[in-house]
Amino acid sequence: MTAGAATVPASDRAALTANRTRRNFVADGAMAIASGAALLIVLTILAVILFDIIRHGAPRLSIAFLTEAPRNGMTEGGIFPAIIGMLEMVILMTLAGVPVGVATAIYLHEYASPISPVTRAIRIAVANLAGVPSIVFGLFGLGFFVQFLGAGIDKAFFHGEKVLGQPALIWAALTMAVLTLPVVIVATEEALRAVPRELREASLALGATQFQTVIHVAVPQASPGILTGTILAVSRGAGEVAPILFTGAAYFLPQLPKHLSSQFMSPSYHVYVLSTQSPDVDATQPILYATVLVLLLLTFALNVAAVVVRSRMRRRYAGATA
Amino acid sequence: MSHMRHLFVNGWWSYPRVTTPEGAIAMARQKSISARIAVPPVRPPKLTLAPAPLWHRAAEWLLRCLAVSAVVAIVLILVFIAKEAAPIFYSAAVRAEVTLSRMWVPQLWPGYDESASIWQPVSEIPKFGVWPLILGTVKVTLVAMAVSVPLGVGAAVYVSQYARPRTREIVKPVVELLAGIPSVVLGFFALMIMATWFQHLFGLESRLNALVSGVALSFAVIPVIFTFAEEALRAVPRSYVEASTALGAARWQTIAQVVLPAASPGIAAGVALGLGRAVGETMIVLMASGNAAIISASLVDSTRTISATIAAELAEVVFGGAHYTVLFFLGTLLFLTTFCINTLGDWAIRRMKIRLGGSA
Numbered sequence: 001m002t003a004g005a006a007t008v009p010a011s012d013r014a015a016l017t018a019n020r021t022r023r024n025f026v027a028d029g030a031m032a033i034a035s036g037a038a039l040l041i042v043l044t045i046l047a048v049i050l051f052d053i054i055r056h057g058a059p060r061l062s063i064a065f066l067t068e069a070p071r072n073g074m075t076e077g078g079i080f081p082a083i084i085g086m087l088e089m090v091i092l093m094t095l096a097g098v099p100v101g102v103a104t105a106i107y108l109h110e111y112a113s114p115i116s117p118v119t120r121a122i123r124i125a126v127a128n129l130a131g132v133p134s135i136v137f138g139l140f141g142l143g144f145f146v147q148f149l150g151a152g153i154d155k156a157f158f159h160g161e162k163v164l165g166q167p168a169l170i171w172a173a174l175t176m177a178v179l180t181l182p183v184v185i186v187a188t189e190e191a192l193r194a195v196p197r198e199l200r201e202a203s204l205a206l207g208a209t210q211f212q213t214v215i216h217v218a219v220p221q222a223s224p225g226i227l228t229g230t231i232l233a234v235s236r237g238a239g240e241v242a243p244i245l246f247t248g249a250a251y252f253l254p255q256l257p258k259h260l261s262s263q264f265m266s267p268s269y270h271v272y273v274l275s276t277q278s279p280d281v282d283a284t285q286p287i288l289y290a291t292v293l294v295l296l297l298l299t300f301a302l303n304v305a306a307v308v309v310r311s312r313m314r315r316r317y318a319g320a321t322a
Numbered sequence: 323m324s325h326m327r328h329l330f331v332n333g334w335w336s337y338p339r340v341t342t343p344e345g346a347i348a349m350a351r352q353k354s355i356s357a358r359i360a361v362p363p364v365r366p367p368k369l370t371l372a373p374a375p376l377w378h379r380a381a382e383w384l385l386r387c388l389a390v391s392a393v394v395a396i397v398l399i400l401v402f403i404a405k406e407a408a409p410i411f412y413s414a415a416v417r418a419e420v421t422l423s424r425m426w427v428p429q430l431w432p433g434y435d436e437s438a439s440i441w442q443p444v445s446e447i448p449k450f451g452v453w454p455l456i457l458g459t460v461k462v463t464l465v466a467m468a469v470s471v472p473l474g475v476g477a478a479v480y481v482s483q484y485a486r487p488r489t490r491e492i493v494k495p496v497v498e499l500l501a502g503i504p505s506v507v508l509g510f511f512a513l514m515i516m517a518t519w520f521q522h523l524f525g526l527e528s529r530l531n532a533l534v535s536g537v538a539l540s541f542a543v544i545p546v547i548f549t550f551a552e553e554a555l556r557a558v559p560r561s562y563v564e565a566s567t568a569l570g571a572a573r574w575q576t577i578a579q580v581v582l583p584a585a586s587p588g589i590a591a592g593v594a595l596g597l598g599r600a601v602g603e604t605m606i607v608l609m610a611s612g613n614a615a616i617i618s619a620s621l622v623d624s625t626r627t628i629s630a631t632i633a634a635e636l637a638e639v640v641f642g643g644a645h646y647t648v649l650f651f652l653g654t655l656l657f658l659t660t661f662c663i664n665t666l667g668d669w670a671i672r673r674m675k676i677r678l679g680g681s682a
Binding site: 307 | 403406477629
């Protein structure tokens with residue numbers, strides 16, 4: 001019994017070593033190489049895109065490019081109004097969307113029973129909302145916000161004069177808020193899940209109500225996650241074009257958007273229009289590349305920030321949840 | 323009875339007369355014997371929690387109301403795009419130009435020898451045959467999936483099975499950066515750079531075609547598949563791998579016959595969500611597919627998809643007209659398609675969780 005290997009019959013020993021064959025050796029290597037090559041290709045694609053856009057865009061990029069208005073039919077000047085337009089839209093979107101998303105996540109994680117039909121309906125809706133094509137959001141924004149809400153408000157308050165019943169900053173921001181809702185919900189819920197249960201129990205044991213526990217313990221602890229969700233939502237909102245195509249984006253405006261009802265310029269829409277509808281492609285190309293670079297740097301910076309915030313949060317609770 | 327035995331064993335003098343813990347401990351110390359302490363049960367004081375302040379309850383109700391916003395949003399989306407598409411069923415003005423059968427069944431148009439499904443919404447006789455658009459969508463989606471499934475799953479296998487933890491920590495966020503690239507930037511890249519490369523490489527006739535846009539589209543789909551597949555592969559319990567290795571399987575056998583099948587629902591979910599993304603993605607195909615609505619099986623012909631059609635044409639249509647209605651109809655179609663695909667993917671994820679949760 002004790003002399004393990006010695007008692008194994010010779011035929012079994014042969015079976016044990018049979019797998020160290022050349023065929024398996026080759027197959028093992030092939031699998032490692034094939035999967036490694038797939039990863040390498042993906043990383044190369046990313047590198048090529050980055051390299052090309054930086055190479056062409058960097059020479060044109062300057063402070064002046066960011067602070068000047070376009071001149072001479074978009075062939076000179078900068079993209080200042082587009083940046084301001086995007087900022088206004090993104091701020092409105094955040095104000096409208098993040099509180100709702102955070103509230104949904106709090107309800108889902110802190111209050112709702114996981115098996116109630118309402119909870120399941122919310123979860124299915126969130127999952128599906130994340131998968132709705134962006135162009136459908138554009139149709140929705142046009143059909144609901146512009147045609148229904150906007151026109152309704154015009155009829156009620158402006159005696160039918162077209163004020164909000166047309167594409168406008170506010171409608172684009174609200175459409176984008178609906179689009180980014182799942183991003184905020186998922187990130188916030190993930191963060192709430194990471195908050196140790198003991199913290200909540202301690203708070204409840206001290207006599208706090210559930211609402212006090214949520215507001216003073218769970219949400220502050222989960223705030224990095226809420227921040228992550230907001231950053232990702234902003235990044236998504238800054239880059240999307242399809243939802244704002246019909247709800248408020250404009251190719252060129254002589255002045256900055258001052259009202260909720262004005263249209264606005266956006267770098268992402270700018271890229272689309274310049275690259276597909278420019279009368280003189282060669283003249284606008286440097287500006288186009290620089291705009292793409294700005295857009296790319298912006299979204300990358302936001303995504304990196306989100307990754308950093310999230311990994312810090314994970315490290316904070318690395319030992320606590322178990 | 324038990325304290326009778328206690329008396330019998332320890333003698334009557336050891337029976338504790340003090341019932342507070344402090345007293346008992348002091349006594350036990352004094353006598354340096356282990357006294358068994360019988361503390362008579364004390365009825366806890368009745369705690370009456372003060373009711374939560376009214377505004378707490380009000381705030382909780384507000385939370386509850388806001389929480390259903392996602393459900394409201396998805397219902398509103400369906401209702402309002404379907405509402406704009408509905409006139410195709412009842413409005414006489416719209417039906418004079420287009421009906422469902424004229425969209426789906428090839429028609430014999432004046433000037434053509436045989437019946438055909440043609441998409442020419444802005445012509446003397448507007449033609450709303452949808453088959454060229456559906457074929458275009460299918461073609462571009464197939465190309466995108468053919469590229470992104472092997473790359474996404476392959477990269478996920480490497481990262482989850484072969485890479486060292488440090489490598490994984492770097493590679494995962496980098497691949498997710500690819501997901502962060504706005505689709506308009508990918509479309510721009512495909513339009514300006516990739517199209518030229520492909521044309522030189524394969525000697526293509528048209529610069530913009532299903533191949534270029536499909537490959538560019540796959541850049542948007544790869545991160546989706548990668549993320550889901552990687553998570554699913556890593557969720558496979560170590561015991562599976564250990565059991566397989568103990569049975570004498572080689573590493574590639576373990577991966578191909580144990581790990582991948584165990585993770586397959588999660589991978590399928592990633593593929594389904596990637597498919598949903600590919601079908602609905604707009605800007606990349608709008609910019610890089612060439613947008614010619616022709617029926618052709620060739621991948622290197624210019625192609626027009628449903629999403630790109632909506633994006634390109636909606637800005638120039640008359641509100642409430644036949645064209646407008648048809649575009650919203652296509653939007654409804656797109657919404658329902660992706661809704662089904664995503665529900666399927668969601669279901670696969672839940673199955674994955676049940677399967678691994680039940681057996682791990």
